[in-house]
Amino acid sequence: xxxxxxxxxxxxxxxxxxxxxxxxxxxxxxxxxxxxxxxxxxxxxxxxxxxxxxxxxxxxxxxxxxxxxxxxxxxxxxxxxxxxxxxxxxxxxxxxxxxxxxxxxxxxxxxxxxxxxxxxxxxxxxxxxxxxxxxxxxxxxxxxxxxxxxxxxxxxxxxxxxxxxxxxxxxxxxxxxxxxxxxxxxxxxxxxxxxxxxxxxxxxxxxxxxxxxxxxxxxxxxxxxxxxxxxxxxxxxxxxxxxxxxxxxxxxxxxxxxxxxxxxxxxxxxxxxxxxxxxxxxxxxxxxx
Amino acid sequence: xxxxxxxxxxxxxxxxxxxxxxxxxxxxxxxxxxxxxxxxxxxxxxxxxxxxxxxxxxxxxxxxxxxxxxxxxxxxxxxxxxxxxxxxxxxxxxxxxxxxxxxxxxxxxxxxxxxxxxxxxxxxxxxxxxxxxxxxxxxxxxxxxxxxxxxxxxxxxxxxxxxxxxxxxxxxxxxxxxxxxxxxxxxxxxxxxxxxxxxxxxxxxxxxxxxxxxxxxxxxxxxxxxxxxxxxxxxxxxxxxxxxxxxxxxxxxxxxxxxxxxxxxxxxxxxxxxxxxxxxxxxxxxxxx
Numbered sequence: 148x149x150x151x152x153x154x155x156x157x158x159x160x161x162x163x164x165x166x167x168x169x170x171x172x173x174x175x176x177x178x179x180x181x182x183x184x185x186x187x188x189x190x191x192x193x194x195x196x197x198x199x200x201x202x203x204x205x206x207x208x209x210x211x212x213x214x215x216x217x218x219x220x221x222x223x224x225x226x227x228x229x230x231x232x233x234x235x236x237x238x239x240x241x242x243x244x245x246x247x248x249x250x251x252x253x254x255x256x257x258x259x260x261x262x263x264x265x266x267x268x269x270x271x272x273x274x275x276x277x278x279x280x281x282x283x284x285x286x287x288x289x290x291x292x293x294x295x296x297x298x299x300x301x302x303x304x305x306x307x308x309x310x311x312x313x314x315x316x317x318x319x320x321x322x323x324x325x326x327x328x329x330x331x332x333x334x335x336x337x338x339x340x341x342x343x344x345x346x347x348x349x350x351x352x353x354x355x356x357x358x359x360x361x362x363x364x365x366x367x368x369x370x371x372x373x374x375x376x377x378x379x380x381x382x383x384x385x386x387x388x389x390x391x392x393x394x395x396x397x398x399x400x401x402x403x404x405x406x407x408x409x410x411x412x413x414x415x416x417x418x419x420x421x422x423x424x425x426x427x428x429x430x431x432x433x434x435x436x
Numbered sequence: 437x438x439x440x441x442x443x444x445x446x447x448x449x450x451x452x453x454x455x456x457x458x459x460x461x462x463x464x465x466x467x468x469x470x471x472x473x474x475x476x477x478x479x480x481x482x483x484x485x486x487x488x489x490x491x492x493x494x495x496x497x498x499x500x501x502x503x504x505x506x507x508x509x510x511x512x513x514x515x516x517x518x519x520x521x522x523x524x525x526x527x528x529x530x531x532x533x534x535x536x537x538x539x540x541x542x543x544x545x546x547x548x549x550x551x552x553x554x555x556x557x558x559x560x561x562x563x564x565x566x567x568x569x570x571x572x573x574x575x576x577x578x579x580x581x582x583x584x585x586x587x588x589x590x591x592x593x594x595x596x597x598x599x600x601x602x603x604x605x606x607x608x609x610x611x612x613x614x615x616x617x618x619x620x621x622x623x624x625x626x627x628x629x630x631x632x633x634x635x636x637x638x639x640x641x642x643x644x645x646x647x648x649x650x651x652x653x654x655x656x657x658x659x660x661x662x663x664x665x666x667x668x669x670x671x672x673x674x675x676x677x678x679x680x681x682x683x684x685x686x687x688x689x690x691x692x693x694x695x696x697x698x699x700x701x702x703x704x705x706x707x708x709x710x711x712x713x714x715x716x717x718x719x720x721x722x723x724x725x
Contacts, residue, residue: 159468161467173455214507218675221659252652340467342679368509368539370510386504387504392678
């Protein structure tokens, strides 16, 4: 099969070190490793410690492995919203997060921008338990400025701020103290095979899930926050996870740390500049202006 | 790392062809393949067609890809049970299925055998919507005879019969007409890396999920049956799935089909005989008798 360079909103090209890491994984028996073994716990611990360093995640924030960011949309609504969430919708991915809240019988509201647009007004949403913002709306490529996202917490101290950073991390330098939950999947900015999502939550999220549970509201089962964290403290997962993907994420995070987060950011900006220039010089782009 | 042969209830040894298939996958760009591409649809179609042939699944049964069998426990309760399910519990896995029903605020009942035992009486459960049987209780190694499992349908025509075949397929020769839902994950009998579950359902399951939905009961979101099947008819998945795992499953199913289901069954019985004999000759086994 010919190798194509793709710009689809689906999986990215693999990061250039991944195929070698995968070969090493198969050589050393990673795919049949027990997820209750010491070796797995070490891999899991290294991965979350590496991500903590790379993304500058402070103490008091935990990290859980899920199967996808799509799953995390569902887990956020189940665990962190009793009745009402507010969704900034400007494309098909942010829209799906809103629809998932409806499917779980909550009463979400949406603030809509037309496709290709972003948002600029930081409003107050007094009745909202959670405000959902998409840093980079994958379907349209529209990014919200990080400062705009950071501004919601001060105006909405009662709400949890949840940020979909699926197609942007590790690029954005978030100030986690202004956010309660951030999540991504590994097949975009980390250049890994699909099949793993990472869900970052703070203590306010944990408290919220526990409070829903104490009211008799179902917060899901094997992937509810109390179960995820009971396993995460042991560097384990509730179910048999995608062990190979966690191993590969660990290796790529180490590669990224060797280069440094700032180098990766400058490289991303440089690649974007090349791409923007190529597009601006293209006949099709100029014919549409 | 030294290669160990393990007998844990976790992931099995990889099937001997898997490492080569994985190398080919990386060579041909499978891990960055879009899950909305024609190539992915072809892989997905081949995989389900292969499984249909290998497991002798009749028309009227659909197959959905999930992240694990643990997830399928949750999806079965969400989609197929309004109030009451009946669980045959004889170990930690069948027990977790029962507990998941509780966590989702249903009122399940359990028929318990002590660890190491199986069941023999085919009862009637008039008030039950779903009867959950574990073909091979991974935590104890106790298998229920296939004929015993098949006998429930006739006595309980109102209930859906759901069979956990996680650590036994492709060995058991099920008569699917006596079962409504069967599920497994790929890291046991298929010898593949963990991170993929396969959920088989018939039309009665689909109708049940639709009926819960029409009553306003949440059946989950991206992995509810209506959403799974809307994607499955296009050989797609609602979310970006573990594409690499689906590709590898397809290759191993092809390998299995070349050998034939009967050959695999005889080989499994032969391997079990070697193992039983070794155990019976072991001093520890004899000291415990």
